[in-house]
Amino acid sequence: MAGLFARLKEGLAKTRENLMDKITELVTGHGEVDDDFFDQLEEILLQADIGVSTAVMLTDRVRRRARSEKIREALAVRKMLKEEITSILVGNQAPIVWADHGLTVMLIVGVNGAGKTTTLGKLAARFKGEGKRVMLAAGDTFRAAAIEQLETWGRRAGVPVIKHKEGADPAAVAYDAVQSALARGMDVLLIDTAGRLQTKVNLMEEIKKVHRVIQRELATAPHEVLLVLDATTGQNAISQAKLFTQAVGVTGIVLTKLDGTAKGGVIIGIKQELGLPVKLVGVGERIEDLRDFDATEFADVLFSD
Amino acid sequence: MAAFAGLAERLQQTFQRLRGKGKLTEADVAEAMREVRVALLEADVNFKVVKDFVARVKERAVGQEVLASLTPGQQVIKIVHEELTNLMGGSNAKLKIGSKPPTVVMMVGLQGAGKTTTTGKLAGLLKKQGRRPLLVAADIYRPAAIRQLQIVGEKLGIPVFAMGDQHKPLDIVKGAMEHGRQHGNDYILIDTAGRLHINSEMMQELVDIKGFAQPQEVLLVVDAMTGQDAVNVAEQFHQSLGLDGVILTKLDGDTRGGAALSVRAVTGCPIKFVGTGEKLDALEPFYPDRMASRILGMGDVLTLIEKAQATIDADKAREMEKRLRQQQFSLEDFLQQLQQMKSIGPLEEILGMIPGMGKQLKSLQISEKELSRTEAIIQSMTPAERRHPEIINGSRKKRIAAGSGTKVQDVNKLLKQFEESKKLMRHLGNMAGVSKGSKGKKGLFGLPPLIK
Structure with a gap:
């Protein structure tokens, strides 16, 4: 399993670099979140081919949560974004379906x-x-x-x-x-x-x-x-x-x-x-x-x- | 569904609103630009390119030029159109020719972009222009890629140089250059x-081939459905190889091909051709202005006219005009028109080029079937019936319907449509004085009852 993880990680390295480097850059550049921060967050998601509606949806969700939970630090908001994406993807898992018996x-x-x-x-x-x-x-x-x-x-x-x-x-x-x-x-x-x-x-x-x-x-x-x-x-x-x-x-x-x-x-x-x-x-x-x-x-x- | 609508439709919606207004406020322009931004992003134009584009258009649109003009909506559309055209590279580019033959063209790209098919198409195009191309099978990795090129070559009647998959691509190219010189091929x-693009070992292979073959053209083949990554791919290939141009494939789907804008903006390389279908002649020159028109939902009338002219036999058209004038237009002529229309291209493609037709495409899939049915009905008639439809009585109708696998009602409908077309043409003839020969255009537009 460790090998698999490494391989997938290797394969996805570029994905990660592109998306996370920018998010890291973004959160470290901003101590506290503001509208500009969320605009940039949305842009980063767009660049990952996430699509306009999903990017807007994710950004809005994180923005609302940050407001209601009174979270102002950029780093915490980043964690929130990860949670949101994970929650969508976790429901996305399904094994290959096999016939009960036979072909x-x-x-x-x-x-x-x-x-x-x-x-x-x-x-x-x-x-x-x-x-x-x-x-x-x-x-x-x-x-x-x-x-x-x-x-x-x-x-x-x-x-x-x-x-x-x-x-x-x-x-x-x-x-x-x-x-x-x-x-x-x-x-x-x-x-x-x-x-x-x-x-x-x-x-x-x-x-x-x-x-x-x-x-x-x-x-x-x-x-x-x-x-x-x-x-x-x-x-x-x-x-x-x-x-x-x-x-x-x-x-x-x-x-x-x-x-x-x-x-x-x-x-x-x-x-x-x-x-x-x-x-x-x-x-x-x-x-x-x-x-x-x-x-x-x-x-x-x-x-x- | 709106989220997946093409860029043309999105912009059309936006500008529909602008069109309705007498004057534009700054807020209107801002709103329009937001829509343009979303539409471009949804069309997969790279994010940075979108940003630049929107900024440029906004700057021009909000200024005096627009607000002071009489039809501000039109003015904005014009600006967007111009900027799109500029972004995609001014005017159309052609293939370079080497100072002495053979001219070498090298096709590169990601897996599955459509290189082998496109290479074949390009060779076919060159052959049509009287050239003597040689295809070189240098893909030794993908199973049966060589065989694929050989089959394509056979279909086109173009020689294929191959050495199997046990030789290095560079050696294959060396062999091919020698072969081409000996056999008088002017294009390789x-x-x-x-x-x-990030596999440095494989990229080096291309660099070596380029170093040896000294191609006049290194063409990047890009899938029109590519997303934001198009920019990275094009940039890397351009850096490693120095691209001369781009071919955009699979443009016949419902993708708006935002990758076209991205790749052009990032590499500065012109898009030379576009792939528009699976058939081996479905390769067309790229015209930025036409593409911009298409993106904006303004239709692509130029291409349509060109296609019609290339397909419709001028003599036949003249003959038909004569018959029209003498009001001898028969169902046989009608059938001929149908067949000519079909040979121009798939109906949906033709209609996609006509301004304002973009939206209605969905309902047209039925019309294509109707066209075939009409053809079948006419083909089930005797020559006498085709020339003198008035002799078609009840029992003849039954026979025709049975022969064409349709119902008597369908036959009736067709006869009625034909009468209407005839009336319309007579009318048009009287109005325009059909004698001003216009290369069969009358034939094309003599079919309105079929194309609703």
Whole structure:
């Protein structure tokens, strides 16, 4: 666990530096809080991609608490902000859902370039490592070489890949995959899908069909619909979460590419707006860098000194 | 929902209020600027850029220039528009050409920005301009990235230089330069692996490639949905490599692309192209003024007209005009118009360019379906019926409806719409004297009953 913490901390170091350095700078610059202090606090949150409404909400909440609790020192206000963010994030924790018995089906969705196929490959290796019988379905039949990309991951993890030709109907791939996974007694089936912008009506209809077919073949499935979200994404992530949830009932978020300088603050907004939990975070390129999201840890790392 | 509305819609709302007023007070301007600030932030424009922008516009807006003018609302919009245009870089930039061939273009960026697809698109564009591009597969890290470029190359009929994933990218580039020289390629486009701007080892790889290949263009590919971090990414890549330009991808979604403003403001590099779809020809030059218009919800009529001109056959348009004048316009012509409209681009895209259409886009998804249905109905008619719709009686209607998978009511509706269009066109013809040929624009606007 210590290693995990260190790794996550390392991955999030930039996040922390950006956000906390500025807050530290801010609180040490101000002995006592004033309007200017709160304006700057709001700006810092905005820069973390937390979003206007969430930033305003957080700042207001802290401002009100400071007033009612008669707290004037900047340092104490900072602690308050950490508490507020933690309280939002703690409710944001949820483990991966597994079928009560038999096959668990996970559908991976998201916009182009979010990291769906990579996430799926890492998940396959991880589940396989846990001794599960894993199968992959190459449901991205659109992008050139997406099927080959998934096959490479399948080979690396040593798990079978169900595929059709490029251009095939992804719902047909999903159908075959569920049938095959059931027949072969798999524990988990991970279904990849083509990247699609959430506003493309036809493509969203296509993924709804994939979802319907899975449900028809196995009534309890899909057990997880994971939306892969690039941590560098700004406020559009909220639109992504909203429209994908409307279409296929997203059950959780995978936040990728947190090892850059991106802050991923938008997950706070998503939790606020939609109540969607973050289930996994990607903090690096290695297979083990895809981790369960731990809200307390995330907040701790964000606020550790 | 308001929180996720595009920047254009937000500013439109703001300025709607300004428009309603005769004169602007300082408080009005201040309120408008607050809205502009929120809208820009929600559009993911970097926070510092927003601050500068708002300050600049406010300064200009509150001054005499605005308050003394007759239509203050318009004046403010003009200022915001001008400042946005300035921020995004004045006029449109083109690809540089080397003094002697080949011209080398290097594509760089984060993972998942869309480098490989964009590299393909750019090569396709160059090929269309009569160039002989060579694609270079230098992403040895992502599984099947090389294969992806090869497939893209095959689709476009453009050669791809690859050495598999067991050679260093620098060696691949060396091989490619040699290959390109021998085969007379005048453009060499290098697709590099996605990497984090803070990964110094991987950044060094790019520095080495640049050192060897001496590219005329190092282009940063940026996802239009990028948030505040766009600034850090662009800054770091610019510092390490010295960028020449930026390509903005995935602009066809509902993101307002605030990253465009940020990246331009921070690096000073022009945005040269924008990716507007998954198809390999969905790459367009970047026009700051048009983008500003779009952001402000003023529509993008210039692009629309250009697209229409590029797509609509001038001869056909003239022929149709003649038929219109002689009032011989038939359902066949109507069908042709529909197909031309479709070939300009997706309906939602076309209408997004028309001023004032931004808000109504949601209801239009039905119209796209209606368009296809209309097409199906006409295609289920015999040539005689298309030329003389008046012969379509009850039993013919039943047949047409069955053939097109629609109902008799749908057929009736179409016939009625057609009659109305015909009347309207006759009217327009009489008014404008259709003989002043205007490249098929009549055809475009002869469809109002369909596009409500």
